Amino acid sequence: MKALFKSISFLLLVMFLSSIQTEAVASNVEDYYTVNGVVKDSQTKKKLEYVTVSIPGSSTSTISNVDGEFSLKIKTSVNAQEMEISHVGYLSSRIPISKGEEIKTYYLHPNAYLLKEVVIQPELARSIVEQAVGKIETNYSPASNMFTCFYRETVQKGKRYIQVSEAILNLYKEPYSKGISKDRVRIFKGRKLVSQNQKDTLAVKLMGGPYMSVLLDVAKNRDILLDKEMLASYNYTLEDPVNLDNRPQYVISFRPAVVLPYALYFGKYYIDKETLSFSRIEFSLDLRDRDKAISQILIKKPIGLRFKPLDVNFLITYKVQNGVNYLNYMRTESQFTCDWKKRLFKSKYTVLSEVVTTERDDAPKESIPYKESFKYDQSFTDKVVDFTDENFWGGYNIIAPTESLLDGLNKLKKQYH
Numbered sequence: 001m002k003a004l005f006k007s008i009s010f011l012l013l014v015m016f017l018s019s020i021q022t023e024a025v026a027s028n029v030e031d032y033y034t035v036n037g038v039v040k041d042s043q044t045k046k047k048l049e050y051v052t053v054s055i056p057g058s059s060t061s062t063i064s065n066v067d068g069e070f071s072l073k074i075k076t077s078v079n080a081q082e083m084e085i086s087h088v089g090y091l092s093s094r095i096p097i098s099k100g101e102e103i104k105t106y107y108l109h110p111n112a113y114l115l116k117e118v119v120i121q122p123e124l125a126r127s128i129v130e131q132a133v134g135k136i137e138t139n140y141s142p143a144s145n146m147f148t149c150f151y152r153e154t155v156q157k158g159k160r161y162i163q164v165s166e167a168i169l170n171l172y173k174e175p176y177s178k179g180i181s182k183d184r185v186r187i188f189k190g191r192k193l194v195s196q197n198q199k200d201t202l203a204v205k206l207m208g209g210p211y212m213s214v215l216l217d218v219a220k221n222r223d224i225l226l227d228k229e230m231l232a233s234y235n236y237t238l239e240d241p242v243n244l245d246n247r248p249q250y251v252i253s254f255r256p257a258v259v260l261p262y263a264l265y266f267g268k269y270y271i272d273k274e275t276l277s278f279s280r281i282e283f284s285l286d287l288r289d290r291d292k293a294i295s296q297i298l299i300k301k302p303i304g305l306r307f308k309p310l311d312v313n314f315l316i317t318y319k320v321q322n323g324v325n326y327l328n329y330m331r332t333e334s335q336f337t338c339d340w341k342k343r344l345f346k347s348k349y350t351v352l353s354e355v356v357t358t359e360r361d362d363a364p365k366e367s368i369p370y371k372e373s374f375k376y377d378q379s380f381t382d383k384v385v386d387f388t389d390e391n392f393w394g395g396y397n398i399i400a401p402t403e404s405l406l407d408g409l410n411k412l413k414k415q416y417h
Contacts, residue, residue, distance in 0.1 A: 031076045032395040033099050038068045039085060042107035051087040051108070052319060052328060055080045056094065059360035061319065062150075062397045063329050069103075071400045088249070088270060088280055089242045111243045125236035125252045129269060132276045133226050136219050139277035140176035140318075140325045146364035147171040147327070147357045150398045151190075153209050153380055154405065156350040161408030162195035165381050168396050169355065171213050172368045173220070173327070180221050183214045184373040190384030191392055196415040209380040213355045216330050218281050218316055225254075225265065225283065233258050239268070244280065245320060248273040256286055263292040267314075277325050278318065285312035297334070310335040310348070329356045358397035387413065 039051045047068030054061035058078050064070040074080050074097070086092035090108040098104065149171050155163035167190030173183045187210065218224050225231075239251040250271040256264040267283025287293045293309050301307055312334045319328040331354040339346030374383070387409070401409070 032073045033076065035072045035074065035083065035097060035099070036103045036400075037070055037072075037106050038103060039064050039070065039087070039106050039108060040068060041090075042109045048087055048090075048108060050315070050317075050329065050331070051085060052317070054084050054086075054319065056082065056084050059321070059326075059362075060358065060397070061328070061356070062358055063356045063399060065400050065402050067402045069400045069402070071398070073395050073397050075395070086245045088244045091243065092246045111246075125238040126231070126234075128238075128250055128271060128276070129226075129236060129252055129254075130231060132269070132271045132278055133222070133231070135276050136222075136226075136278075137175075137177045139275055140219055141173070142175050142177065142324070143362060144172070144174050144364060144367070145326070146361040147173070147213075148188075148359035148396070149185075149213060149355050149357050150396065151210050151213075151353070151355045151380075152399055153353040154351070154408075156352075156408075157347055159404075161405065161412060162197075163193070163381065164405070164409060164412065165192040165209075165384055166190060166398070167210065167380070167384055168393070169210050169213065169374075170368060171327075171357070172364065173214075173217075174367075176220050180214050180217070182367065183217075183220070184368040184370070185210050185213050186368050186372050186374055187380075187383055189392075190380075191387050192381050192384045193387045193409060193412040193416075194381065195412060209353045210355070210374050211376045211378075212330055212332060212353060213327070215376070216314065216316060216332070217327055219278050219318065219325075225281075233260065233264060241273070242270070244270060244272075247279075247320075249279055254283075261292075263287070263289060263296050272320075275323075277320070279320075279325075280318070281314075281316045283314050285309075287312070301338075304341050306339050306341060306346075308337045310337065326360060327357055330354065354399065356397075356399055 039048045040046060041048060049064060049066040049068060051064040051068070052061060053064065053070045053072050055074060055078060060074060060078060062070055062072050072083065080097055082094045082096050084092055084094050085106055085108060087108055089110060091111045093108055095106060149169040151167045151169050153165045154161060168188040169185050170188050171185045215221055218226060233256065234254040235257040237253045239253050242249050242251055250273055252269045252271065254269070255266045263286050265283040265285055267281065269278060270280035271277065272279050285293055287309055294307060297309060297312060298307055315331045317328045318325040334351045335348065337346045337348050
């Protein structure tokens with residue numbers, strides 16, 4: 001039996017809060033300036049979430065938050081003249097850079113691409129996926145890379161934030177022709193806020209959170225979905241195609257075709273029509289068999305606590321630069337309820353973790369030593385310090401906090417005074 005729960009880092013540990021802290025590492029970053037904005041649909045004026053904002057010809061990038069807002073810090077040495085904004089289903093747009101603190105609105109135009117020249121039969125959908133798997137070593141980085149990443153992990157009880165942790169990560173990845181055994185991540189600097197309210201003493205810890213940047217890279221860690229055994233476990237359907245980065249994409253949905261001793265997934269692959277590279281992968285844990293799902297995601301809980309998963313979702317995106325695909329963004333989101341036996345009320349929790357690559361070194365002088373790396377069985381919140389410095393991030397790019405998150409942070413901070 002394939003133990004998939006060991007291949008994905010969304011595992012949850014329900015336990016009492018810990019107050020262990022470690023010391024953050026200081027850093028100096030060269031001069032930079034910031035471009036702030038919000039991205040909207042040009043037709044509906046709807047704010048667009050998880051839009052990639054990057055500097056062409058460089059590895060500098062970030063992503064918009066769920067409110068469509070972004071904040072991109074650009075090193076002066078990059079000599080950037082324009083930025084590129086791209087999102088699935090929209091035409092990518094290159095816009096001259098306008099310096100200043102003003103938050104500007106940028107519009108993307110929807111674009112529906114129709115495969116008129118080729119008629120693809122639904123039964124060939126699996127064949128397209130298999131061809132894409134066969135081209136991974138050709139389409140993805142052939143060299144080792146060292147990424148600078150921003151990581152955020154939040155826990156909400158109902159709509160109220162009870163835990164927020166953030167960090168700058170170093171992520172070392174070997175070529176895609178190799179496995180993930182030597183891919184490593186370390187915390188460069190990080191911080192956290194944890195609720196001091198006694199009613200929130202029961203909390204959730206995401207085990208191996210930052211390590212998701214290694215494990216959840218589906219194109220490299222194929223055990224999750226893309227090895228031969230997994231490919232044969234799903235049915236595939238060709239959906240309407242879309243554009244991403246001004247390139248037509250096959251959209252292929254997949255659902256479990258067999259019953260196995262462990263829970264499978266359902267979701268969608270976005271595959272570049274020309275190169276057959278995976279551009280975006282969305283998938284969710286199949287919760288129809290609750291016992292299987294719980295055994296796959298729950299590590300530990302107090303005796304007497306009842307745990308019920310409601311949703312477990314994943315998103316991975318890749319960005320093409322000079323014909324090579326690189327890891328861009330990952331997100332995991334889990335929703336579940338917890339309640340104690342013989343008690344009337346239950347609490348709903350939402351655990352969200354996301355990591356975006358913001359810089360890349362294509363010729364790293366060395367990898368990350370094992371002793372410095374963040375391990376899969378570690379809890380991120382035990383490895384970072386409390387919020388103190390308002391200018392903590394300096395010139396590092398982060399995912400702009402939403403209004404609700406800022407409000408939640410302010411409420412948590414008040415508990416410390």
